[in-house]
Amino acid sequence: MKQITVNTYRKDKYYPRVVQAIGEILIHTDVVSPVETLIAMGNLSQKNYEAWRKGKVPFLERVFEGNLSKANRILRIIGFHAHDLNMLPKITHYHKWGKGKKVTLQFSKSGNRKLEEAYSRHYLWNQSFEKKQKIIETMMAEQNAAADRGELTAF
Template sequence: MNSQNQTKLRREIAAAGTAAVARNGYVTAIDALLATGWLRPEKVEDWRRGRVPYLEQVTVASLSKISTTMRIFRSWAESEGLRPSETVYVSWTRDRRRLRFSKSGDPNIERAYRTHWRPPRMNGHRGEA
């Protein structure tokens, strides 16, 4: 991926991330992938409903591009002072099984996908619990 494409990707991730934090109080790797256009909301729903074995399977980008996106996303989140909060993703099926994100199933990659990034709590400010 050339530097011009990476610059565009950084802008897309920053815009989507800022909007997600304003809307939800946190931002996710899924938000970043949706911002690229490589992942469609209906494909996320298919994955959540257990119709897809892992999220990367329905992301229309190479593993290299996905990896670059994840690196840029984490870098952006850290530069914004957001703090990581690992979350469990379970399917929207009766068995509520844990969802898998990556083809490899590598624990570090799975953790990166599961991590939500939240703004730090303000002193004297009562935010959501």
């Protein structure tokens, strides 16, 4: 497994896709979640996400499209990128949708606390609207330049 650190995450092959996904999410809202980012990147389908939320899937990683080391790398990159954007982290609890007892949902088979927190950590935009617009424009310009150079791969 490739180790993602604060010094290497921008060189990771998933970094451009994470930046693009977060940019697209920030266009519509001030909250970025790892689950939303995985959906925007194409590593989690809306259908599978909804099945997990309804309790039909025991843990989210079962329906992740890709291997689990890829998921862990993406989670780390999301955290580093959100930190660079000065977004505030906040743990959010996910509960089963529907009637009946509100069961807390699990993201991983192991239930490892740190991994569960990484999946459930939302990042809140806490700066001006103008700064948000400037950041989004910069991220999209970087992505367009990378695409022109052939550095972006398809989702």
